[in-house]
Amino acid sequence: MKHLIANTLLALAATSIPCAAQISGGNPAVSAPNTDSYYNFTIVDQNNPISGTGDLNYWQVYASTSGEVQLLIVQPSTNDIVAESTVESVVPGLNTFTLSTPISGVAGDYVGFWEGPNNSSVEFSFTGGTIDYTNDNSGSPTSPLTFAGTSNRTYSIFVSSPEGGTGFEYLLFAGAACLGAAAFTSHKRKTSASNA
Numbered sequence: 001m002k003h004l005i006a007n008t009l010l011a012l013a014a015t016s017i018p019c020a021a022q023i024s025g026g027n028p029a030v031s032a033p034n035t036d037s038y039y040n041f042t043i044v045d046q047n048n049p050i051s052g053t054g055d056l057n058y059w060q061v062y063a064s065t066s067g068e069v070q071l072l073i074v075q076p077s078t079n080d081i082v083a084e085s086t087v088e089s090v091v092p093g094l095n096t097f098t099l100s101t102p103i104s105g106v107a108g109d110y111v112g113f114w115e116g117p118n119n120s121s122v123e124f125s126f127t128g129g130t131i132d133y134t135n136d137n138s139g140s141p142t143s144p145l146t147f148a149g150t151s152n153r154t155y156s157i158f159v160s161s162p163e164g165g166t167g168f169e170y171l172l173f174a175g176a177a178c179l180g181a182a183a184f185t186s187h188k189r190k191t192s193a194s195n196a
Contacts, residue, residue: 055102062156068116
């Protein structure tokens with residue numbers, strides 16, 4: 001009876017929790033030495049495109065000051081904005097936002113963002129990286145984006161999606177469920193083979 005319950009729970013876990021890799025894009029949201037002098041403009045970071053296709057659940061920025069930031073997902077060949085978050089208020093330090101409605105990302109899409117109307121707040125470094133930017137005070141982003149220039153920068157913005165959840169407990173449970181599902185499938189195959 002115990003084996004039946006355990007196998008049933010593992011089978012349910014295997015069907016309800018996908019064993020997929022985390023989808024992510026952008027750069028680690030860490031403290032960096034610089035902040036833009038531009039404001040009310042858009043930046044598209046080409047350094048680490050979205051790693052897979054699927055829903056994106058949360059995003060992070062590291063800010064030097066209070067301000068407003070909006071996450072954008074941009075299609076590289078057309079510069080079309082294919083998804084966006086609501087405009088969020090940021091405070092100095094690490095800011096993490098959970099998307100109440102996940103936005104869709106496709107492998108290869110770029111991570112971008114709009115900086116608010118009064119100042120810039122997202123920190124960056126000049127080490128490596130490639131970004132495109134619109135004109136200073138060019139207003140809210142419109143699709144397709146028209147860029148004023150390119151620079152070698154790495155912005156502290158990150159977007160990700162652990163499938164179905166974002167917390168450590170979820171990831172631990174999901175990992176255990178995936179391992180259990182694999183063991184269940186392997187056991188089932190061996191049993192079927194021995195009965196053949």
